[in-house]
Amino acid sequence: MPDALPIADLADRVRAGDRRALAQAITLVESTRADHRDQAEALLATLLPFSGQGVRVGITGVPGVGKSTFIEAFGLHVIACGHKVAVLAIDPTSQRTGGSILGDKTRMELLSRETRAFIRPSPAGSTLGGVARRTREAMLLVEAAGFDVVIVETVGVGQSETAVADMVDLFLLLLPPAGGDELQGIKKGIVELADMIVVNKADGDLTNAARHAEAEYRHALALLRPANRNWPVPVLSCSALNKVGIDGIWDRINEYRRLLGHDGSIDRRRADQARAWMWNEIRENLIAAFQGDHAVRTELSALEQATAAGTVTPGAAARRLLGLFRGADR
Structure with a gap:
């Protein structure tokens, strides 16, 4: 664990690119x-001035659309263009055991071998929608380490999309070659979040x-x-498996950066x-402090049961607990 290394030394090593x-x-x-939280805050404060220069791309898509294959092909292309790529991949956490697969390095075997790539799987834990709570901070760290293209991959289409869109410059929605009823199955809200849509598996x-879906x-x-x-x-199409169309996607991302960077939209x-x-x-x-408060914990269970039984309204129970938290009812 990082305890043994002074924060200043750790910051210097991160800036030097020490993986x-x-x-x-x-x-x-x-x-x-x-x-550790105190140490993390000190580390982030030290490295914050050296972050912010990267291209931040969020990628999501329905299960089976080929996100890992796409990210690997995309990352390899971007590296060939002279960049350094960091992939922050959020792994689903088992609701039953609390464990996660953390298998992104096996899913992106070629990319993981690249010295100019850094892949970091993080367990989603209990965070809504599968976005690790500290993904934003990890993004600042990899930028400070010199990675100028940062990819955030979500677990899949769901509530995590809003969280990811709120931390990246460009949000890319990867879709399968489908149309008609399957097109209707893609949530409108997710499509509205997208800055770019890519239809994958345009091969064989x-x-x-895929071409038909692109038009739809x-x-x-x-x-x-x-x-x-x-x-x-x-709306673009590609074959991540055959690495066809990846260059066009990167070109459009650069065009996006030029246009929206010029008018201040990205800032x-x-x-x-x-x-x-x-x-x-x-x-x-605040929620953590509320749940950890002794007075709240003393009455929480009883008020939950009373609310469930219908003997106390949820509003009255909430006001009672909030009063205890503020000290008004002590």
């Missing part, structure tokens, strides 16, 4: 121990289906108002994300 130190730093920010027998998704997007008038959301987006991050931290810490 072991970077992994150690991420482990530190992911720790729930109070003393699925080539025509493009038509569907025409019915929605784009989030930024300077960026009509593009404003990051500023809004930082404010949202602060308020999220406030909410999570």
Whole structure:
């Protein structure tokens, strides 16, 4: 654990690109121990001025769409273009055992061998939608370590999409070569979050289906108002397996960065994300403090049972507990 290494030394090693130190730093920010949290805050404060220069891309898609294959092909292409790529992959945590697979390095075997790539699987834990609570902080760390393209992969289509869209510059939705009823199955809210849509598996027998799906998704997007008038959301297709079309996707991401960087949209987006991050931290810490309060814990179980039995309204129970937390009812 990072306890033995002074924070200043750990920060210097992270900035020097020491991969072991970077992994150690991420482990530190992911720790729930109070003393580690203090150390993590000091480390992040030291490294914050050296972060923020990376291209932040969030990637999501329905299970089986080929996210891992796509990320590997995309990462290898970006590395060939002279960049360093960090992949922060959120692993699903078992609700029964609490364990997670953490198998991203086996899913992205070729990318994991690259010296200019860093893959960090993180267990989702109990965080809503499968986004690790400290993913934002891990992103700052990998940027400070010199990785200029950061990819955040979600577990799958679900509630995590809003959380990921709130921490990246560009949110990419990866879709299968389908249409019709299957197109209707893609939640409108998720499509509205997307800054780019990519139809994967445009190869072999699925080539025509992928082209057809691309046209259908493009038509569907025409019915929605784009989030930024300077960026009509593009719909592209690719074969991650055969590494076809990946270069075009990277070109469009660079175009996005140029257009929205020029008009200040990305800077404003990051500023809004930082404010949202602060308020999220406030909410999570307040809830943790509330649940850990002795007076609250003393009456919580009884009030939960009374609420479930219908003898106390949820509002009255909440006000009673909040009063205990503030000390008004002590």
